[in-house]
Amino acid sequence: MRTVYVNGDYVSEEDAKVSVFDRGFLFADGVYEVTSVLDGKLVDFPGHCARLRRSLGELAMGFPMSDEDLLAIHRRLVVENQIQEGLIYLQVTRGVAERDFLFPPEETPRTVVLFTQAKPLIESASAARGQKVATVEDLRWSRCDIKTVQLLYPSMAKMEAQSRGADDAWLVREGEVTEGSSNNAYIVLEDGTIVTRDLSNVILSGITRRAVLKCARTLQMKVMERAFSVEEALMAVEAFTTSASGFVMPVVEIDGQKIGDGMPGPTAKHLREVYIAEMRKAAI
Numbered sequence: 001m002r003t004v005y006v007n008g009d010y011v012s013e014e015d016a017k018v019s020v021f022d023r024g025f026l027f028a029d030g031v032y033e034v035t036s037v038l039d040g041k042l043v044d045f046p047g048h049c050a051r052l053r054r055s056l057g058e059l060a061m062g063f064p065m066s067d068e069d070l071l072a073i074h075r076r077l078v079v080e081n082q083i084q085e086g087l088i089y090l091q092v093t094r095g096v097a098e099r100d101f102l103f104p105p106e107e108t109p110r111t112v113v114l115f116t117q118a119k120p121l122i123e124s125a126s127a128a129r130g131q132k133v134a135t136v137e138d139l140r141w142s143r144c145d146i147k148t149v150q151l152l153y154p155s156m157a158k159m160e161a162q163s164r165g166a167d168d169a170w171l172v173r174e175g176e177v178t179e180g181s182s183n184n185a186y187i188v189l190e191d192g193t194i195v196t197r198d199l200s201n202v203i204l205s206g207i208t209r210r211a212v213l214k215c216a217r218t219l220q221m222k223v224m225e226r227a228f229s230v231e232e233a234l235m236a237v238e239a240f241t242t243s244a245s246g247f248v249m250p251v252v253e254i255d256g257q258k259i260g261d262g263m264p265g266p267t268a269k270h271l272r273e274v275y276i277a278e279m280r281k282a283a284i
């Protein structure tokens with residue numbers, strides 16, 4: 001049985017409860033972060049804290065806890081649940097209040113929940129085989145830069161992709177790929193250039209994305225941050241995604257059409273190795 005953090009308490013998962021009046025439950029009025037754990041250490045914790053604060057700020061949700069407080073909770077959960085490899089999920093909601101479309105008073109205490117998920121991340125069958133994706137219209141709201149818990153549409157898109165025989169969805173807005181259901185999307189052109197959607201309100205600024213693009217540039221790979229169409233993706237020599245849970249994940253098929261030779265490509269494989277090595281060195 002896992003130990004879960006709920007509003008200051010470390011409790012057994014069966015006792016981890018929040019109110020039915022929680023704004024996260026009633027309005028999806030909350031934000032989250034998923035941080036990976038390698039060798040019992042946190043990967044890019046400062047990056048996740050910085051994005052959490054940005055998400056909170058965009059929703060005018062004051063948050064009294066410091067990064068040190070959050071680090072201490074993450075570390076205690078890693079130790080108590082003996083996580084060597086896996087994920088830590090953190091959610092902050094606006095708190096418990098009478099149901100009302102207006103925000104409750106600012107002094108309403110935030111609901112803060114964290115839990116762990118033990119999971120092999122490095123030795124991944126999906127990464128060895130590569131994933132199949134299906135394109136699905138991006139019908140999410142226009143503030144995808146905020147990491148809210150409003151995940152119904154990504155969940156529906158992934159279900160739709162799976163019903164079409166794929167592992168995941170690539171979301172498409174006006175003919176151009178924005179991102180995956182829970183990852184950033186990339187293609188590699190014939191001349192080796194890596195293309196990924198530029199940052200804006202229509203995608204989440206991935207913490208893995210930033211680190212992987214830094215690795216790519218250090219390796220002298222050419223990177224272009226711009227929109228790409230589904231047609232361009234279908235003609236790419238390689239494709240991949242990045243996220244805290246998948247690191248660098250090769251994509252071998254889009255809408256039933258093989259990308260390159262239908263096997264994980266060299267760029268994705270190389271970036272995955274370099275990214276994992278760099279993160280293992282820097283994890284805290």
Ligand code: PDD
Nearest residue numbers: 034182183184204206207208209243244
């Ligand atoms: N998802 N885009 C979306 C829509 C995401 O939900 C995520 C992360 C990413 C990648 O961000 P990062 O590299 O910081 O993980 C991009 C997490 C892993 C999830 O929902 O489980």
